[in-house]
Amino acid sequence: MPHNIQAISTDHSGLACVIDKYPDFCPVCHTAVEVKPLGTMILRKDADEHDYVEMVFRCPRQDCDHFFIARYKSIGGTGAPRPELALCDVVPRTPLDPQFPDTIEKMSPRFVRIYTQASEAASRQLDEIAGVGYRKALEFLIKDYLIHSTDDEEQQDKYKQTALANCIKDHVSDPKVKLCASRAVWLGNDETHYERKWNDQDLRDLKILLQLATNWIDSELLTQHYGETMPPK
Numbered sequence: 001m002p003h004n005i006q007a008i009s010t011d012h013s014g015l016a017c018v019i020d021k022y023p024d025f026c027p028v029c030h031t032a033v034e035v036k037p038l039g040t041m042i043l044r045k046d047a048d049e050h051d052y053v054e055m056v057f058r059c060p061r062q063d064c065d066h067f068f069i070a071r072y073k074s075i076g077g078t079g080a081p082r083p084e085l086a087l088c089d090v091v092p093r094t095p096l097d098p099q100f101p102d103t104i105e106k107m108s109p110r111f112v113r114i115y116t117q118a119s120e121a122a123s124r125q126l127d128e129i130a131g132v133g134y135r136k137a138l139e140f141l142i143k144d145y146l147i148h149s150t151d152d153e154e155q156q157d158k159y160k161q162t163a164l165a166n167c168i169k170d171h172v173s174d175p176k177v178k179l180c181a182s183r184a185v186w187l188g189n190d191e192t193h194y195e196r197k198w199n200d201q202d203l204r205d206l207k208i209l210l211q212l213a214t215n216w217i218d219s220e221l222l223t224q225h226y227g228e229t230m231p232p233k
């Protein structure tokens, strides 16, 4: 529903504007909310000299209660008596932490930490950094998976010192984990090298392969757990 507002420009002059709608979700807690502006509406000009308004809102949910800013940009030409503006962004966008099964969280807390940071980078459109982060997360996932599979400390040290691709080729025995992890390494290496080899795949494919690898590892560890804790009677 459109709303008439009185925006204040940075030189303290006022201007009546029409905005197309208020935000209908909170970018901090990612919940649908009904909000009212808190009264601060700042009018600026963007690089093309079009009107641009920022309005402050507050999430009505008690367990969130954060302020956030809705950004509106002009959808008409300049010089109109009552400029019309459309909602174009709501900030700060706080990414939701990716969720992993307990088995993965216990087996490799570093993987979860690095993956979460990579996801945050991706959500901020820092795709060049996110790819490197996902590649690092993959290394911790696979090496911790191998380290978890043995009590032999000497072997564990070998896993830590061996290149990831060789760890997967020589030591990962589950064919599904092996398939996903090896493809993830290929795409992950593309994120860290100057030239790409896999031009038809991108960060989304790398994330899918990482998700698949964690799913297969989770299934294997859970199956192993019930095999060990529930021997035949």
Ligand SMILES: [Zn+2]
Pocket (backbone or CB within 6 Å): 026, 027, 028, 029, 030, 031, 059, 060, 061, 064, 065, 066
């Ligand atoms: Zn909220």
